[in-house]
Amino acid sequence: MSAVSGKARSTENLRVVRQVVAAFLAGDLDAAFALADPQVEFENRRGAPGIDGTYVGREEILGMFVKLSETFEDYRTEPLQFESGGEQVAVLTREVGRGRESRLQVDQRTVALYTLADGKVSRIETFPAPSGDLRQVLGGS
Numbered sequence: 776m777s778a779v780s781g782k783a784r785s786t787e788n789l790r791v792v793r794q795v796v797a798a799f800l801a802g803d804l805d806a807a808f809a810l811a812d813p814q815v816e817f818e819n820r821r822g823a824p825g826i827d828g829t830y831v832g833r834e835e836i837l838g839m840f841v842k843l844s845e846t847f848e849d850y851r852t853e854p855l856q857f858e859s860g861g862e863q864v865a866v867l868t869r870e871v872g873r874g875r876e877s878r879l880q881v882d883q884r885t886v887a888l889y890t891l892a893d894g895k896v897s898r899i900e901t902f903p904a905p906s907g908d909l910r911q912v913l914g915g916s
Contacts, residue, residue: 781861788891789859795889795896796854796866808833811896820902821870821885847872847881855884860913864889867909886912 791810798806808815817830819839826846830839844850850872858865866887873880884904889896905911 785859785861787894788862788864788889789857791891791894791896792859792864792866792889793857800852800854804833804837812892815896816898818898818900820900821883822903846875848875849873856909858909858913860910862891863913864891865909865912867904888912 795807795810798804798810811833814832815836817836817839819827819830821827823843823846826839826842828839830836850870853869853871854866855869856867858867866889868885868887869882870885871880871882885901886904886909888900888902890898890900
């Protein structure tokens with residue numbers, strides 16, 4: 776594969792992930808899942824009790840988000856930075872919310888690492904953001 780086609784793929788993958796994130800934040804789940812493989816895997820390693828784990832497909836992933844909304848109130852996520860590398864796109868996000876039971880405020884940085892195959896999201900891994908350059912997570916998870 777030439778460097779140009781690799782760069783074009785990386786640019787296209789970045790475009791797809793930006794669309795997925797925008798659709799999700801707008802509440803357009805149909806548009807977000809239309810850009811994903813039907814058996815997309817979502818591995819959540821953010822450290823939230825009862826929510827960490829691997830979820831496969833739309834229904835399981837939506838169930839995880841229901842658990843998230845049951846655990847936190849005023850929860851929101853904001854993308855801060857996107858970095859593309861080949862078949863993966865890393866998104867640095869800021870997550871903010873308050874524990875429903877604990878009332879503790881959460882304000883943390885996390886990474887969502889999207890892996891794409893055939894132009895669709897096939898896997899998403901989320902984990903606490905590393906210190907340093909976001910590019911260090913590309914291809915390394």
